[in-house]
Amino acid sequence: MKQIVKAVAIVAPLLVFVGCGDGLSNPSEDVKGGELLIDFPSKLIKPGLIEKGLISDTQTVYGYKAYKIPYTTTDEEGEQVKVSGVLVVPTELPEIVTETLGLWED
16 A cells, blocks of 8 residues: 555656647637546655655645546547546645645645
8 A cells, every 4th residue: 555655646746737639720628527536635645755764754745636637629630539637736735825826725
């Protein structure tokens, strides 16, 4: 379990929201819903980082949530195709950060 958490904690922030339709003259997207894939609060992430010696116990660690965002776009032939992307949102940020950046908290 610890290895799975470690792998997801390392890989998930590297995921990029990517869609098809690059270079089309009239791309169109239609977002429908979303699905929570990962919800890692800092209390689950920090102990593993400390154990591995990557951070000290005085360092601040934030959590994150990853959402799968399905949408419809137009392919090169003009056909509608269903695709998805990933949106990773930091959580547990201090209020000053969320206010300054216009971010939200659950």
